[in-house]
Amino acid sequence: MSMAETAGRTAAALPEGKYFMVLWGLAENFGGMTTMCLHRAGAFSRFGGREAAIISFEPKPSYQALTDRLREQGKLAPGTQVLNVFQHYRDADLDGLPAVAQPAVPEDQGPAGQPEVVLDPSGEVFMRTIMRPDGTTVAHRRYYRPDGTEFFRDEAPVDAAGKPLGRYLTLLDRTGNAVGRWRTAGDFYRHWMRELAGGDRAVFIVDSGFAAQVVAPLDEQHILKLVVIHNSHIAGGGDPFTGKLATGRKPIFEDSAAWDGLVFLTRKQREDYELRFGRATNLFTVSNPKPRAEALPPFEGRDRRRGVMVVRLESQKNVADAVDVMALVHQKLPDVVLDVYGKGSLRDEVQARIEEQGLTEVVRLRGHAPNAAAEFETACFSLLTSRNEGQPLALMESLGRGCPPVSYDIRYGPSDVIEDGVNGFLVPARDTAAAAERVVRLCTDAELAREMGRRAWERSEAFSDTAVIGQWAAVLEQAWRQVPDRVVLSGLDFTLRELGLPAAGGLEIEGELAWRQSAGPALEDLVRANLVVGRRAGGAPVFFPAEVLERGPGRLRLRAAVTDGQLDEGVSGDNGFLDIYLQVEGNNVLHTFRIGYPGGSTWRPYATVHGSLSLQYA
Amino acid sequence: MSQPPPQAFELSKASVTADGLLTLSGTVRAVSGQADGGYSFVLAVRGGAAEREYPARTEAGAPGAVRVSCSVPLAELAAAPEDFVDLYFQARDASGSSRTRVTWQPSSLRWLPYPTKFGNLSLKRKAQ
Numbered sequence: 001m002s003m004a005e006t007a008g009r010t011a012a013a014l015p016e017g018k019y020f021m022v023l024w025g026l027a028e029n030f031g032g033m034t035t036m037c038l039h040r041a042g043a044f045s046r047f048g049g050r051e052a053a054i055i056s057f058e059p060k061p062s063y064q065a066l067t068d069r070l071r072e073q074g075k076l077a078p079g080t081q082v083l084n085v086f087q088h089y090r091d092a093d094l095d096g097l098p099a100v101a102q103p104a105v106p107e108d109q110g111p112a113g114q115p116e117v118v119l120d121p122s123g124e125v126f127m128r129t130i131m132r133p134d135g136t137t138v139a140h141r142r143y144y145r146p147d148g149t150e151f152f153r154d155e156a157p158v159d160a161a162g163k164p165l166g167r168y169l170t171l172l173d174r175t176g177n178a179v180g181r182w183r184t185a186g187d188f189y190r191h192w193m194r195e196l197a198g199g200d201r202a203v204f205i206v207d208s209g210f211a212a213q214v215v216a217p218l219d220e221q222h223i224l225k226l227v228v229i230h231n232s233h234i235a236g237g238g239d240p241f242t243g244k245l246a247t248g249r250k251p252i253f254e255d256s257a258a259w260d261g262l263v264f265l266t267r268k269q270r271e272d273y274e275l276r277f278g279r280a281t282n283l284f285t286v287s288n289p290k291p292r293a294e295a296l297p298p299f300e301g302r303d304r305r306r307g308v309m310v311v312r313l314e315s316q317k318n319v320a321d322a323v324d325v326m327a328l329v330h331q332k333l334p335d336v337v338l339d340v341y342g343k344g345s346l347r348d349e350v351q352a353r354i355e356e357q358g359l360t361e362v363v364r365l366r367g368h369a370p371n372a373a374a375e376f377e378t379a380c381f382s383l384l385t386s387r388n389e390g391q392p393l394a395l396m397e398s399l400g401r402g403c404p405p406v407s408y409d410i411r412y413g414p415s416d417v418i419e420d421g422v423n424g425f426l427v428p429a430r431d432t433a434a435a436a437e438r439v440v441r442l443c444t445d446a447e448l449a450r451e452m453g454r455r456a457w458e459r460s461e462a463f464s465d466t467a468v469i470g471q472w473a474a475v476l477e478q479a480w481r482q483v484p485d486r487v488v489l490s491g492l493d494f495t496l497r498e499l500g501l502p503a504a505g506g507l508e509i510e511g512e513l514a515w516r517q518s519a520g521p522a523l524e525d526l527v528r529a530n531l532v533v534g535r536r537a538g539g540a541p542v543f544f545p546a547e548v549l550e551r552g553p554g555r556l557r558l559r560a561a562v563t564d565g566q567l568d569e570g571v572s573g574d575n576g577f578l579d580i581y582l583q584v585e586g587n588n589v590l591h592t593f594r595i596g597y598p599g600g601s602t603w604r605p606y607a608t609v610h611g612s613l614s615l616q617y618a
Numbered sequence: 619m620s621q622p623p624p625q626a627f628e629l630s631k632a633s634v635t636a637d638g639l640l641t642l643s644g645t646v647r648a649v650s651g652q653a654d655g656g657y658s659f660v661l662a663v664r665g666g667a668a669e670r671e672y673p674a675r676t677e678a679g680a681p682g683a684v685r686v687s688c689s690v691p692l693a694e695l696a697a698a699p700e701d702f703v704d705l706y707f708q709a710r711d712a713s714g715s716s717r718t719r720v721t722w723q724p725s726s727l728r729w730l731p732y733p734t735k736f737g738n739l740s741l742k743r744k745a746q
Contacts, residue, residue: 500632501632564727579740580741599634607732614664615702617699617700
């Protein structure tokens, strides 16, 4: 069925400026993050009226074959440019640029291994790498134009003892003159980004966590930087209030003030983030877009005894639970089936579970199907039993084709788009019995299934391309408005000067917050601080405002206190431990410090199990 | 030597500063008048290995009570890092001295402080 969003440029919905979608690289086979990045670039042009280019930093000689294929498959819009920093400077005319004066690169006195060569599609040398004998450390890389001249050199010399002497990245014209020199790769990449912006208003939207480390330090008044949080911010989809931050994106959250926008895909994820860390002006929510059926597929075309899952057969997706759900459904409705589209490393394991339960005719693994989403148009229900998600696209596809979903209420995504009992069913995670009961209802109550399907399709309008570009436009307009209020700072730190432990319980802290600020309104005039009590077994932390004792340029002296009663308020019985933090917030600044004891390693007061005061060294 | 009746010491607060000073403050409600030998705090390495006494400062408090405080430079503690050090309040008069353990106010208390293995501040629920 054709999609509602047909080709055709709309009036510019997005603010004026140049637009770039940032990936680290573009692999031959990629997943949802890159898919969404490419789609967004096309949608910005078709529905937002602004061309957007994809940019990347990986050392690759050409994307031509890949982009040709992606355009054929409709995954890359015809007008969307794909730019790469090395491909850019390989083709760039550098001969008119003035030579830069720079000290000579120190002589490399380290051992060298065999050279490795990367050719371009024409068979010309693109890159020659000299590794150290360990096979993992790069001694230097030289990059060549198609005519054989060197255009870029990346050197990491060491002295005779093997001590690193720094990194030197040099851009060369055709005669071998240095026309640019950087000491970190990030500085080189950001130089290119500034050239791309060309002094104009420019927006960089980052999808890759790795590329985010390149973009974060870019600081220009005419540039906006936003990063899309594609998955749970918590490692392994753990507890939102106590779980460790996901490793790959941890630097983003720890330096969130560097961004004009942290863009969450769902309202629920942003809420969880705010409940744990606090609020800031640079936290936004924008859904991924997902095209919907132009019209509601006819209910009469649906097989009332068939459900569909479109899912990777991987641990996170927890397809085993779907098998268990269908085992329960089968006891009441023996002719109801579930078709599972997708592949993955757990295929054999899932198939074994199906066979163990005698469900080979009930749960059918259909493998990969190029247009599996169309299956939602002829099914009576869909299932989602994942452990965690960023925003489950299969759920959006199900809604967009009028197929009511039965979904675990997991973090994140289902509760943003399903109104339980209206356009689908939400059941507690791992509650297979509840899920089975909802499937049975959809298969036995035609009016319920019809009405829910209609409501599901209606709800999907919220994540159409048009709607999502509208969300981006609103976010970007707000982000531009906030540029004058953007605080640029470094070295934000809290020093605990005194810890008080009242005998009646609770605690008091006094300390100094310090930072170095390079732009924006004075942080000392707008920052707020809170003593935060975290509950280790789960539940949102509780914030207690701190008192400002003194304000000065780049520093605040703070005091905060909490009583035993306040510590105890609302803490569930299974929570035996509380952890103490100091949180600071103001405009785009949001940071949390774990509170220890003042001073370095020393004797620290603590309470024995009998409530007596003792000291231990820590 | 006979033991004098124990002086009722009530801790108000224990605090520790970045320069390594532990300050204890509280109130003594004398059972049989002012201890003429004065008050002190004793820091004793658990197991009886060593102890050290720090005289307390006093000032008049509410009727029948004396406000007591004492500062202990933690760097002076002669104890090994694996040791635990227990704190006592000591009152001395002509008939001898008495010690009581310095405690939080256990009857009302629900959460007790402790340092985590990384040296951070946490609280654990008090066993009922």
